[in-house]
Amino acid sequence: MRVVGMNNALLVDLYELTMAQSYLVYKKEACATFDLFIRQLPRNRAYLVFCGLEDVLHYIKNLRFSKEDLSYLKSTGMFSQEFLTYLRRFRFRGDIWGMREGEIFFANEPVLRVTASILEAQIIESFLLNTVNLQTMIASKASRVVVAARERSVYDFSLRRTHGQDAGIKVARSSYIAGFSGTSCVLAGKLYGVPIVGTMAHSFVMSFKQEIDSFLAYAHVFPERTILLVDTYETEIGIANAIAVGLRLKERGYRLQGIRLDSPDIASLSRKARRALDRAGLKGVKIFASGNLDEFKIKELLDRGSCIDSFGVGTCMGTSEDAPSLDVIYKISEVKDGSQDFLPTMKLSKGKVTYPGRKQVYRILDTQGRFVKDILGLEKEKIKGEKLLIKMVKQGRVIYRNPSLDKIRAYAAGRLSRVPWQLQQVYVRRTYPVRISRSLKRLRATLERQIKKRQSFG
């Protein structure tokens, strides 16, 4: 089931519409290709996980300007009747090539390549950027957390700190794709089928006279899925109370699922808890840790020999705290006016030069299928390697069927396993090689000379 959400045709930067109106006057027949890519990896990232494709395809398929949208636009007094009529009939009719959701990728590699009427390509820009930015940023951060947790399960507890409602469900989905085992966000369970999980809050414990009463009450109602939060008052007493409840459940033929530690000093408390549980014959009771965790803290906890089976990760992952945005951009790479051929184009501003032409990303594997390097080249080139961009939208029709969520998740895991281990580190020291093909280099050099010449006579 998909999110239908708000009508999002107007989720667009105003300039996309004003530029489109100018194009309608001057370049009605013009087509262009735009690349959506990330110029630079943020700090602490050695790779990115592409996510957001499902929403992009859903948007492309359903993009319409409603009557209310049009009357709002009219009310601004900015738009011509001709343009409003154009919008009323608007459908996206272009082509889109993209990477598979869950793909591993690197700086300067297009994850989406749009070839369309320049008006259409422009109008979809803001939505595409917004969608890919959020979901790819989260999947990439979450992937690091998964790697740091070394096969232990990790859960998304970030709903209360994600940036709004949409982010709440998208973080749950994106982190699941990246290898999380579930989420606390019930709506993500309903909409996407992400497994939902939960424990209890301190307020629950506090609402009973005694801690043990709160434990017994919860265990009575959920004998098969109780995880007891043991640190509302004195953690060691809390662990003892949890053991008492665990033993009672055992007598009744149930198993206490786990206890949760949410305090500082989880490392030593977790070892104490493990010993106490084991001594009491509760070896199967798991220890969950939470509380401002991220990949760095998880690594540290595990390096210090903590006895933790699962991590609940919230704010740091759900906001991608150390890098709360990606340098994601959407740049024109070729234009075609009327019946001409496409002509490559590029941006020349200082430090912001782009690559011209219709491009493909080629991935070179070693004999064991591991990723060795990528080559950013032109589509027409003959380069041996996996082609990462595949055709997904043909003349406005979505021809690519996005796999089920669990298949996407498995794909992401498979791809991650082929990334050089040096890049799967919490502390990033290596860069994956992305080469520029000789033809693309040549094209860029030629074009640079031409543009400079043209401008200096401009």
Add this chain to the structure above:
Amino acid sequence: MRVVGMNNALLVDLYELTMAQSYLVYKKEACATFDLFIRQLPRNRAYLVFCGLEDVLHYIKNLRFSKEDLSYLKSTGMFSQEFLTYLRRFRFRGDIWGMREGEIFFANEPVLRVTASILEAQIIESFLLNTVNLQTMIASKASRVVVAARERSVYDFSLRRTHGQDAGIKVARSSYIAGFSGTSCVLAGKLYGVPIVGTMAHSFVMSFKQEIDSFLAYAHVFPERTILLVDTYETEIGIANAIAVGLRLKERGYRLQGIRLDSPDIASLSRKARRALDRAGLKGVKIFASGNLDEFKIKELLDRGSCIDSFGVGTCMGTSEDAPSLDVIYKISEVKDGSQDFLPTMKLSKGKVTYPGRKQVYRILDTQGRFVKDILGLEKEKIKGEKLLIKMVKQGRVIYRNPSLDKIRAYAAGRLSRVPWQLQQVYVRRTYPVRISRSLKRLRATLERQIKKRQSFG
């Protein structure tokens, strides 16, 4: 007009629902008060601007579990029929006190105070936290940008990097409340009436053979609202081209609105541009700056004597980059079982102690109406000062009418003007005094002793 958005009853952490089911068995009649507050201001913040109230009230009014919600919950196998029936009939029937939207506040001060059946109070927690976190975080960050811009206008250009669609429109609204002059996000214009603004993109310039052609095309279509982006190729040539267009518009009786600089080195380019425009007789043409701006860079640009009339601010504001979450929490402060009186309660975990009892925030003003200090006290206390918490929801009925967006914005500006100037600085060095009343201190000390005693015999 309000956002109707997705059905958000299930935008809830699973544990809220499992705890509620336990409460339904054990504490059907129990009531509680919860405070929603921010434990600590993040770095670089000397005050916060409360935002998100409108969505909270809208949610409270419309909160229902739909048939689909209930059948999803049933499908998980976690919930009893009794609880699902309870949810089917669910309405929020409690009381909520809150601060006005746009209010200035500080650490430990409740911005929302919920008194309700413990089930109801629990079920709304995730949504309240999510909503207040995003919108207050953004309004607080945006307020700093407004202060740094020293009366120059500031626009929200962050849509492409906000965390999803909901964040896109909420950032536009929150930053407008904090004093921004408009947004690029068209949907925020439609839904909230935030003024919308826009210029043009580099791709627009690049789609024409010559830069000047792109300028002329745009100016022809929008003779009254053209802002020319001058740095796609060589900025000084771009400025010259813009002047040519400005003069043509002038001849025709129009005024070029402005030029936009989006490159490094804005300070010196803006001075050059100003001189060139003035020499050409285009004194009225404004200079817009954009490109990874935040309050620190704006301060630096102005300190260096840049000639900038308006700033377009994107990612750094729209993600609150230096502090992409607030330490916002929702803590139980009193409980009542059945026909008993309310009993104050509090959390004792290390470093996470809370304040018990039903509280009010009292603001002490000097004779000129400036904020001197706040006192966090009990509701019953007689403390002279403005009471910041007012009753907004009475037995589930929203009795507070949130003012229009422009009135909220004016309220926020008025309140900000009363904040000591030492706190209205880009570099934060001072803390606003929030005192704890003597009665509250006493209550807390007594309660701490009681709880420790109770637990050690537990």
